[in-house]
Amino acid sequence: AQSVAQPEDQVNVAEGNPLTVKCTYSVSGNPYLFWYVQYPNRGLQFLLKYITGDNLVKGSYGFEAEFNKSQTSFHLKKPSALVSDSALYFCAVRDPMDSNYQLIWGAGTKLIIKP
Amino acid sequence: DTGVSQDPRHKITKRGQNVTFRCDPISEHNRLYWYRQTLGQGPEFLTYFQNEAQLEKSRLLSDRFSAERPKGSFSTLEIQRTEQGDSAMYLCATPGRTFHTGELFFGEGSRLTVL
Numbered sequence: 331a332q333s334v335a336q337p338e339d340q341v342n343v344a345e346g347n348p349l350t351v352k353c354t355y356s357v358s359g360n361p362y363l364f365w366y367v368q369y370p371n372r373g374l375q376f377l378l379k380y381i382t383g384d385n386l387v388k389g390s391y392g393f394e395a396e397f398n399k400s401q402t403s404f405h406l407k408k409p410s411a412l413v414s415d416s417a418l419y420f421c422a423v424r425d426p427m428d429s430n431y432q433l434i435w436g437a438g439t440k441l442i443i444k445p
Numbered sequence: 446d447t448g449v450s451q452d453p454r455h456k457i458t459k460r461g462q463n464v465t466f467r468c469d470p471i472s473e474h475n476r477l478y479w480y481r482q483t484l485g486q487g488p489e490f491l492t493y494f495q496n497e498a499q500l501e502k503s504r505l506l507s508d509r510f511s512a513e514r515p516k517g518s519f520s521t522l523e524i525q526r527t528e529q530g531d532s533a534m535y536l537c538a539t540p541g542r543t544f545h546t547g548e549l550f551f552g553e554g555s556r557l558t559v560l
Binding site: 418 | 449451476485486487488490493500501536538540541548549550551552553554556
């Protein structure tokens, strides 16, 4: 069965330190991979995507993500965390063969950046 | 601004009442998705439209739920005889310009509280 795992419910990072939010997936073929961020009482905002090409993709707000096919991972990273990065982060995957364009979602990781 | 407007942002209702949510994409997209999200969880797919046709419905969408997209532009999601378990954020989303890659752009959501 296709699935997305975000192994950490919560990640705590000090402001200015690098951050990593983990995502692994189980999807056949060559999936499309996405990260979204959600601030309290807001909708989900698209951050970045990996479709093909360079394994390191850059997105909004200084975030980047690294696709690792052998480890079936797509971890979200930022070199220097800001307090304003504190939010809920969701990883999502799409099977390109799915004609319904359905996204498979992780359960989310709460990122807390402490001053 | 994702170009997806949802109304109302918040709705408090008593159990047994009917509620209706509206989603207005600024630009007309062929596809329009409805998701439900409970606190601290990832989005759960409810249904989606291609133009005015409702192409897929999740088993989460009981017979108390109905969605329409009469002219292929705005969409409504109605919940009849609400139950406390219906309390959630209801999210509407449409694809971006590169819709074939599958990323979705979400509205701010309609939060439902059933007392």
